[in-house]
Amino acid sequence: MFTNLPFxxxxxxxxAAQVDAIYFFMVAVTxxxxxxxxxxxxxxxxxxxxxxxxEIGVAIHGSLALELMWTFIPLGIAMVMFAWxxxxxxxxxxxxxxxMEIFIVGKQWMWKAQHADGQREINELHVPIGRPVKxxxxxxxxIHSYYIPAFRVKADVVPGRYNSLWFTATKPGxxxxxxxxxxxxxHSGMVGWITAMEPADYQAWLAGGPAxxxxxxxxxxxxxxxxxxxxxxxxxxxxxxxxAGLFGKTIExxxxxxxxxxxxxxxxSIVNPQAKVAAGFQPIMPTFQGLVTEEQLxxxxxxxxxxxxxxxxxxxxxxx
Amino acid sequence: xDTVSYLNDGHDIKSWLLTKDHKxxxxxxxxxxxxxxxxxxxxxxxxxxxxxxxxxxxxxxxxYNKMFTMHGVVMVFFFLIPxxxxxxxxxxxxxxxxxxDLAFPRINLISWYIYILGGAFTMASALSGxxxxxxxxxxxxxxxxxxxxxxxxxxxxxxxxxxxxLTGLNxxxxxxxxxxxxxxxxxxxxxxxxxxxxxxxxxxxxxxVAITVLLVAAERVLHMGIFDPALGGDPVLFQHLFWFYxxxxxxxxxxxxxxxxxxxVQAFSRKNIFGYSFIAFSSLxxxxxxxxxxxxxxxxxxxxxxxxxxxxxxxxxxxxxxAIKTFNWTATIYKGSVSFxxxxxxxxxxxxxxxxGGLTGLFLSAMGLDIHVHDTYFVVAHFHYIMVGGAIMGYLxxxxxxxxKITGRLYxxxxxxxxxxxxxxxxxxxxxxxxxxxxxxxPRRYHEYPPELxxxxxxxxxxxxxxxxxxxxxxxYLTYSMFAGEKSAADPWGAKGLEWEIPSPPPTSNFGATPxxxxxxxxxxxxxxxxxx
Numbered sequence: 040m041f042t043n044l045p046f047x048x049x050x051x052x053x054x055a056a057q058v059d060a061i062y063f064f065m066v067a068v069t070x071x072x073x074x075x076x077x078x079x080x081x082x083x084x085x086x087x088x089x090x091x092x093x094e095i096g097v098a099i100h101g102s103l104a105l106e107l108m109w110t111f112i113p114l115g116i117a118m119v120m121f122a123w124x125x126x127x128x129x130x131x132x133x134x135x136x137x138x139m140e141i142f143i144v145g146k147q148w149m150w151k152a153q154h155a156d157g158q159r160e161i162n163e164l165h166v167p168i169g170r171p172v173k174x175x176x177x178x179x180x181x182i183h184s185y186y187i188p189a190f191r192v193k194a195d196v197v198p199g200r201y202n203s204l205w206f207t208a209t210k211p212g213x214x215x216x217x218x219x220x221x222x223x224x225x226h227s228g229m230v231g232w233i234t235a236m237e238p239a240d241y242q243a244w245l246a247g248g249p250a251x252x253x254x255x256x257x258x259x260x261x262x263x264x265x266x267x268x269x270x271x272x273x274x275x276x277x278x279x280x281x282x283a284g285l286f287g288k289t290i291e292x293x294x295x296x297x298x299x300x301x302x303x304x305x306x307x308s309i310v311n312p313q314a315k316v317a318a319g320f321q322p323i324m325p326t327f328q329g330l331v332t333e334e335q336l337x338x339x340x341x342x343x344x345x346x347x348x349x350x351x352x353x354x355x356x357x358x359x
Numbered sequence: 360x361d362t363v364s365y366l367n368d369g370h371d372i373k374s375w376l377l378t379k380d381h382k383x384x385x386x387x388x389x390x391x392x393x394x395x396x397x398x399x400x401x402x403x404x405x406x407x408x409x410x411x412x413x414x415x416x417x418x419x420x421x422x423y424n425k426m427f428t429m430h431g432v433v434m435v436f437f438f439l440i441p442x443x444x445x446x447x448x449x450x451x452x453x454x455x456x457x458x459x460d461l462a463f464p465r466i467n468l469i470s471w472y473i474y475i476l477g478g479a480f481t482m483a484s485a486l487s488g489x490x491x492x493x494x495x496x497x498x499x500x501x502x503x504x505x506x507x508x509x510x511x512x513x514x515x516x517x518x519x520x521x522x523x524x525l526t527g528l529n530x531x532x533x534x535x536x537x538x539x540x541x542x543x544x545x546x547x548x549x550x551x552x553x554x555x556x557x558x559x560x561x562x563x564x565x566x567x568v569a570i571t572v573l574l575v576a577a578e579r580v581l582h583m584g585i586f587d588p589a590l591g592g593d594p595v596l597f598q599h600l601f602w603f604y605x606x607x608x609x610x611x612x613x614x615x616x617x618x619x620x621x622x623x624v625q626a627f628s629r630k631n632i633f634g635y636s637f638i639a640f641s642s643l644x645x646x647x648x649x650x651x652x653x654x655x656x657x658x659x660x661x662x663x664x665x666x667x668x669x670x671x672x673x674x675x676x677x678x679x680x681x682a683i684k685t686f687n688w689t690a691t692i693y694k695g696s697v698s699f700x701x702x703x704x705x706x707x708x709x710x711x712x713x714x715x716g717g718l719t720g721l722f723l724s725a726m727g728l729d730i731h732v733h734d735t736y737f738v739v740a741h742f743h744y745i746m747v748g749g750a751i752m753g754y755l756x757x758x759x760x761x762x763x764k765i766t767g768r769l770y771x772x773x774x775x776x777x778x779x780x781x782x783x784x785x786x787x788x789x790x791x792x793x794x795x796x797x798x799x800x801x802p803r804r805y806h807e808y809p810p811e812l813x814x815x816x817x818x819x820x821x822x823x824x825x826x827x828x829x830x831x832x833x834x835x836y837l838t839y840s841m842f843a844g845e846k847s848a849a850d851p852w853g854a855k856g857l858e859w860e861i862p863s864p865p866p867t868s869n870f871g872a873t874p875x876x877x878x879x880x881x882x883x884x885x886x887x888x889x890x891x892x
Contacts, residue, residue, distance in 0.1 A: 045811050048799050061728050062798070069718040076689055076714045080707055083692040088699070089629070092853075096630030096695035098884040101687075106637050109686040110679060117675040120725050125668055127727020132664060147504070181500040182594055184659070184734060188800025191731040195660045197595060198499060199588025202661045215809060219734040219802045221493045223504055224420050227805035311591065328589075 051214055051235060052190035053207040054131055059191070061123050068116060131192065134205035138171035142254060142337040145176065145183035145196040148225040150216065151334065157251030162231030164216065166208050167241035173205040175302065179333045184220035187233050195220055201302045208235035258342025261335055265327065279324060280317045283346040291318035305340045364767060364864040379464035380867055385450035386765070387471050388441060393834070395437040395478065402430035404827065407789075407820040413810040423806040424491040425507065429481075431494025436516050437478050439746055440608060442754045443615035444561075445474070445526055448554045450765060452530060454858045454865065455548045457539025457874040462532040470525040477519025484511035493804060495605070498586035498597040502578040509579060513572040520569040523611075527561030530554050539857075541876035548856060548880045549638050553618025556642035560607045560614075560649065568604035571597065595660055602653035610649040612746055613713075614642055616753025617684055620706050623760050624688050625881035626854035627703035628695025632881065634687040641680030648677040658729050667726055674724035681717045685710060700852070701775035705756030708783040709749060716744025719794065737797025743790045755782065755833065762837065763851045767864035768844030774836045781829030788822025856880045 050056055087096070141164070144151045153159050166172045176185055178198040185204065186193040189212075194204040218229035236244060252260070262268055270279035280290075285300045293316040298304055307314050309331065312324035331339065365382045368374070375383060405426045409417045418426065449467065453460050461467050484490050490512040492501040501509050534555050538547070575597070577583045584590030586597040625632050632638060654662055654670030662670075688710055697703070719741040723729050732738060759779075763769055796815040801808055808816070850859035857880070861869060 044814060045799055046795060058728060058731050061725060062722070062731075065718075065722050065725065065728065069715065069721075072718060073711070073714050076685060077711050079689045080692060080710055083689070083695070084697045084699070084707065087628070087692065087695050087697050089696045094629065094696040095883040096628050098631055098882070099633060099690075099694060100631065101634040101637070105686075105690065106634055106683070110683055113682040114676075114679050117678055117721065120721055121672055121675045124725025124727045124729070125671060127725075128658070128667070128671075128730065129664070129727075131727060131730055181504050182497060182660075186734075186800070186802065188731070193659055193730050193733060197588075197661050199594065200661055202659075215800065217800065217802045217805075221424075221495075221497065221500070221804040223500060224424060224491070226424070227415070227420065227802075227807045 048188050051208060051210045053209055055191045057127050061127055134173040135171050138173035138205050140173050140175055143174045143176040144179060144333045146179035147223050148229040150231055153254055156245055157253040158245050158248045165234045165244050167238040168208045168211055168235050171205055171207045173203055175201055175203045177201050177333045181222050182220045183218045183222050186217040186219040187214055189214035193219055211235050211237055254338045254341040255345045258338035261339055262342055279320060282343050286344045293318050302340050305343055306336055365867045366864050368867045379468055381449050381453050381461050381467060384467050384471055385446050388445040392438050392442055395433050399430055399433035399438055402426045407823040410816045411820050413808050413813050415807045420806045425489035427804055428490050428493050429485050432481060432512060435494055436519055439612045439750055440523060444554060444557055447757045451858055452551060452554060454869050455551055456537060456542055457857055458537040459868050461529045462537055463529050466525050467529055470522040474519050474522035477515045480511055480518060481515030484508040496575055498594045501575055503587045510576050513576050517569050517572050520565045523561045524565045527558035530558040539874050539876050546876055546879040549621035550618035552639040553614045553642045556646040557611050557614045559646050560611050564604040564607045571600040598657050598660055602656045606653045607649045610645050612750040616750045619753045619757035620709050623702045623706040623756050624691050626852055628692050628697050629883045630691060630695040633690035637683050638687050641683045644680040652677055655724055658726050659733055671724055671726045678721055685714055701779050702756045702760035704779035705752050709752040712744055712748030716748055732797055734803055735797035736793040736801045736803055739803050740790045740793035740797060748786055763847035764858055764863045766841050767847055768840045769847045770840035770844055771836045774832060778829050778832035781825055785822050785825030785829050789819050789826050792818040855883060
């Protein structure tokens with residue numbers, strides 16, 4: 040039954056070694072201090088064991104030098120751990136520019152994924168090796184958490200906002216995907232597989248699936264179907280702000296204040312338009328909560344963002 | 360009976376259920392928390408049986424989820440939090456400070472009734488079908504998705520919180536106002552310092568969790584949009600509010616255990632503590648700094664990175680007072696007169712397990728590493744090292760140490776040693792493999808798990824059965840000793856402290872005349888003789 044005894048997860052991403060390095064350091068520190076304390080306690084206890092019923096110990100009240108030593112040495116080690124841990128976190132938090140984006144939607148109890156060219160999959164994710172991949176993740180119901188142990192990455196998937204994580208897979212293979220945040224009855228069934236492939240195999244895999252509209256194209260169609268374009272257009276008569284080129288910018292709000300025009304802002308403006316109104320416009324936009332699914336929200340966001348890229352770079356959006 | 364003690368001062372049910380004697384109330388708590396411990400342990404047994412195999416073959420997923428939820432709720436709110444304070448603290452604090460009772464004896468009795476009422480709600484929730492949200496009640500699952508008995512369980516937690524608040528209040532007032540003449544703050548037993556720090560957390564933190572679970576109930580019943588984004592709320596807000604109490608709650612469990620260990624290490628080394636004021640102030644430091652670390656539960660929940668950095672930094676700081684305590688206990692044994700009776704075995708076990716539990720907490724404070732181990736069995740192993748390896752070892756050590764005082768009887772020391780060793784071995788076999796399974800990626804709260812992780816789970820379940828036997832033994836020999844054990848002297852250990860100067864079991868009013876204190880506790884070398892420094 041137990042032919043091999045697994046001690047350590049495989050390292051299949053560029054991040055894995057970074058996380059494991061700090062892990063080994065902390066294991067070493069833990070082992071050192073646990074053994075130090077254990078040895079001291081056992082040696083003292085045996086060496087100074089009670090030899091007669093009436094025996095008492097020597098009155099020692101303390102030593103400032105020792106107290107300072109065992110305050111500041113652990114403090115120094117702890118600060119190294121803090122700084123190291125923070126650095127690894129920041130490295131794992133900031134995706135490099137140009138990372139390939141995949142949209143993930145969690146719902147009880149499955150993981151839906153949509154690639155930039157429209158390819159969809161459930162409880163599976165195919166990614167190329169050697170290229171940074173950024174997952175932009177939302178939830179349709181409760182909190183989930185996207186966890187790939189072999190890549191040492193995990194992020195909570197929270198309804199009402201977008202969290203993301205990124206990785207660069209290094210070794211082709213199939214790796215487990217778990218939901219790590221308890222989400223109800225079949226939480227332990229909300230699992231799947233990540234398939235890391237050579238880039239050429241990945242392209243072949245993308246081409247092999249049924250033809251599907253890219254998230255940007257789907258978003259563009261929704262933008263028209265939901266009549267967003269009747270208000271959000273260029274020109275002085277527009278009743279809503281024109282969206283081209285806005286993504287990533289800081290915009291002025293009605294009644295003062297500013298907001299960054301990012302994924303979360305777009306999402307909030309669609310489901311709860313009155314929360315933040317752009318300066319110079321009337322709060323006339325109706326809510327679309329319940330009219331668009333989480334996946335459609337992600338498609339709309341992809342489209343609105345592509346408007347920015349078109350305006351800035353003058354090129355066609357990727358994947359179209 | 361030859362002498363009148365608190366135990367034979369009235370024999371009818373009323374004399375127990377309406378008692379205002381802190382010692383009798385402590386026994387009421389002892390019986391009730393033991394019952395809850397047994398219930399919580401039973402839930403754990405089902406969990407470990409289910410996890411023997413990777414497939415979910417013993418329980419349904421729904422039932423399994425309810426098992427770990429009820430295990431957490433019962434163990435945290437109805438066993439661990441009240442355990443040492445409400446039993447040993449209640450019994451000992453007035454005696455240790457030379458008082459006849461706590462400052463508010465009636466409030467003390469009321470807090471037991473409130474605790475029982477809260478427990479009744481929780482049991483009602485369990486018996487009517489259970490609750491499946493996890494003891495953390497995370498939103499929006501608990502408010503919008505779960506269709507189990509969330510409200511009843513939440514009310515149970517809400518109600519029992521008041522018991523905790525009242526106990527904390529009682530301790531603080533008692534320690535401030537009722538110390539015997541000459542008993543200055545720096546002559547107080549460290550057990551009392553630890554309970555003072557614990558009480559601060561109880562009265563400052565508990566109201567927040569009470570409000571939070573009430574908000575969960577309000578959102579569930581009235582659909583007020585607080586946490587559910589579909590109603591305009593923020594689910595991460597719940598996590599902030601919940602952990603604002605529930606992280607310090609871990610210190611409610613461990614600080615009193617640290618107080619117990621400080622007493623035992625001194626008594627069984629026949630030596631005063633090394634670095635008294637460092638141990639005393641480190642309890643306060645833990646209580647204060649412990650309020651500022653809750654965000655380390657939210658590193659990957661979408662919390663601001665800058666907030667995360669600050670929480671990570673403070674989480675490393677809170678480890679230092681614990682390290683100081685551990686080194687001071689070790690130094691206390693140096694040049695002592697060490698005996699290996701069962702309370703000392705628990706204390707030595709505590710020092711080892713708490714060291715591992717504390718150091719593995721650093722893994723979770725390091726942000727980059729927490730990404731991987733968050734919500735895995737690594738976390739489960741870590742907090743069981745603190746709560747079981749720390750708090751329960753401390754509780755059992757204290758119970759054995761003061762048992763002759765509480766009951767006036769001795770227990771079978773041989774069996775007690777066997778039990779202490781079984782608990783230590785069983786504990787490590789149960790929880791050490793979970794560190795490895797966790798780093799391999801096994802998420803917590805999984806009914807089914809990948810087959811390659813079975814070996815660690817089998818070890819864990821095997822350890823749990825040893826641990827269970829180790830817990831059953833004291834139940835048997837302590838119960839036996841209560842009725843048929845050999846009578847204990849006032850001071851069976853040759854320990855120093857006010858509690859050992861009065862008869863075992865103590866008379867109802869504790870002291871015939873108010874004692875006058877001239878020195879700190881555990882001064883084994885007669886005054887005048889100078890110890891070697």
